[in-house]
Amino acid sequence: MKNNQNPSITSLFKLFNAPLHLSNLLSLTLFFLFGLCFGIILTFHLKNVQFNLQFTQFNSTAGADAGSGNGNGNISVPVTSPPPAPERVGLKTYLTPEKMMHDMTDEELIWRASVVPKVREYPYPRTPKVAFMFLTRGPVVLSEMWEMFFKGYDGLFTIYVHSSDSSANVTVPEDSVFYGRRIPSKEVEWGKVNMIEAERRLLANALLDFSNQRFVLLSEACIPLFNFSTVYTYLMNSKHNFVESYDLEGPVGRGRYSPKMAPIVDIEEWRKGSQWFEMDRDLAVEVISDKKYFSVFHDFCDGQCYADEHYLPTFVTKLFGETNSNRTLTFVDWAKGGPHPTKYNRNDVTEEFLQKLRNDRSCEYNGKKNQICHLFARKFTSHALDRLLRIAPKLMQFNL
Ligand SMILES: *[C@@H]1O[C@H](CO)[C@@H](O)[C@H](O)[C@H]1NC(C)=O
Ligand SMILES: *[C@@H]1O[C@H](CO)[C@@H](O)[C@H](O)[C@H]1NC(C)=O
Ligand SMILES: *[C@@H]1O[C@H](CO)[C@@H](O)[C@H](O)[C@H]1NC(C)=O
Ligand SMILES: *[C@@H]1O[C@H](CO)[C@@H](O)[C@H](O)[C@H]1NC(C)=O
Ligand SMILES: *[C@@H]1O[C@H](CO)[C@@H](O)[C@H](O)[C@H]1NC(C)=O
Numbered sequence: 044m045k046n047n048q049n050p051s052i053t054s055l056f057k058l059f060n061a062p063l064h065l066s067n068l069l070s071l072t073l074f075f076l077f078g079l080c081f082g083i084i085l086t087f088h089l090k091n092v093q094f095n096l097q098f099t100q101f102n103s104t105a106g107a108d109a110g111s112g113n114g115n116g117n118i119s120v121p122v123t124s125p126p127p128a129p130e131r132v133g134l135k136t137y138l139t140p141e142k143m144m145h146d147m148t149d150e151e152l153i154w155r156a157s158v159v160p161k162v163r164e165y166p167y168p169r170t171p172k173v174a175f176m177f178l179t180r181g182p183v184v185l186s187e188m189w190e191m192f193f194k195g196y197d198g199l200f201t202i203y204v205h206s207s208d209s210s211a212n213v214t215v216p217e218d219s220v221f222y223g224r225r226i227p228s229k230e231v232e233w234g235k236v237n238m239i240e241a242e243r244r245l246l247a248n249a250l251l252d253f254s255n256q257r258f259v260l261l262s263e264a265c266i267p268l269f270n271f272s273t274v275y276t277y278l279m280n281s282k283h284n285f286v287e288s289y290d291l292e293g294p295v296g297r298g299r300y301s302p303k304m305a306p307i308v309d310i311e312e313w314r315k316g317s318q319w320f321e322m323d324r325d326l327a328v329e330v331i332s333d334k335k336y337f338s339v340f341h342d343f344c345d346g347q348c349y350a351d352e353h354y355l356p357t358f359v360t361k362l363f364g365e366t367n368s369n370r371t372l373t374f375v376d377w378a379k380g381g382p383h384p385t386k387y388n389r390n391d392v393t394e395e396f397l398q399k400l401r402n403d404r405s406c407e408y409n410g411k412k413n414q415i416c417h418l419f420a421r422k423f424t425s426h427a428l429d430r431l432l433r434i435a436p437k438l439m440q441f442n443l
Contacts, residue, residue, distance in 0.1 A: 205244060285322070297313055
């Protein structure tokens, strides 16, 4: 009975006491230690994995700073309010380019600007603007007068300056309407075909802004003859474009035509006119998209041909004649003869003189007689600026 009382203990005791089973005991102990170590290592490892997992998840979801987890796995969760609803972008970046300076090539620019929406109704309240495009050698020397002209009419105009002289840019103060309005420009030689390229570059840059509806080309020697509201109303309500165009016999007219231009341009289709144009959006797109006529002028009307006086008048009259008024809005005086028009200096600028330019005769406007023939005038030198600033704002009723 005594022996049977605890058989398991007896057998265990037997086991301990039996020298035969000593090796068995050792292996058991080793096995136990090994298991213990394995367990410890595994636990530690798993803990690490879990920590890493948590850390990675946190990092990728909340984008938190990697330093926010400490050695204890204590990760401080930053208390953030839910992110504000992102501001709606909609068409914003598409309708108005953010920066004047871009790195598109002329070819890329013209292609992009020639894109016309097939849906002609705008899906947003569109306020039509006038694009004032200044083709200059250096700075816009009469800019102070233009500043007064534009004052109070933000949102109704956009300014573009093509200036071959890049140093012109540095002199523009930050609060000027001309600040940062220079477009990527290239060399321009007066009379050369690259002048037309500059005009196309101005048109194309201005077309990128879908609100621009009328496009006027000006030089640094141009001044406005009326206040902004008169100019804006006149242009917006016009049913016609203003590209001067006439047929002229003699050396400075048909004499500049080259028979090599036939059959794309015949001599009867050859026209002359001032380069200072004003046109609507539809015609502007047609002008920049033209390759056929432009390449003919490029090849056969460079240098003494003065392509800028013939390309647009010929192109517009041949293809879009019925949309054209055939006159220019920019007054210039060729009465003295010679290759250059009259320049106006300080002493030329009087109230009577400016008044004469404003209402010297009457012109046809939308099929009716109108007191206004010209909205702009040239050529004024920088010496005339003082007097202009003194006389013009009052005479022209600027909004000051
Ligand atoms: C973790 O966040 C840091 C800092 O925000 C970031 O630099 C790193 O790329 C992120 N790593 C992963 C895997 O998201
Ligand atoms: C965890 O981190 C927070 C902020 O760093 C600290 O206030 C808190 O005492 C920490 N908790 C532990 C248990 O370390
Ligand atoms: C002209 O000035 C504007 C404003 O400082 C600047 O953004 C632009 O890059 C300049 N352009 C050139 C050609 O220097
Ligand atoms: C602009 O000038 C015209 C005359 O040309 C005048 O009737 C009109 O009141 C002026 N507009 C403003 C806003 O001063
Ligand atoms: C301008 O000239 C074109 C072509 O000769 C003609 O069709 C158009 O009617 C003219 N415009 C005006 C306003 O007379």
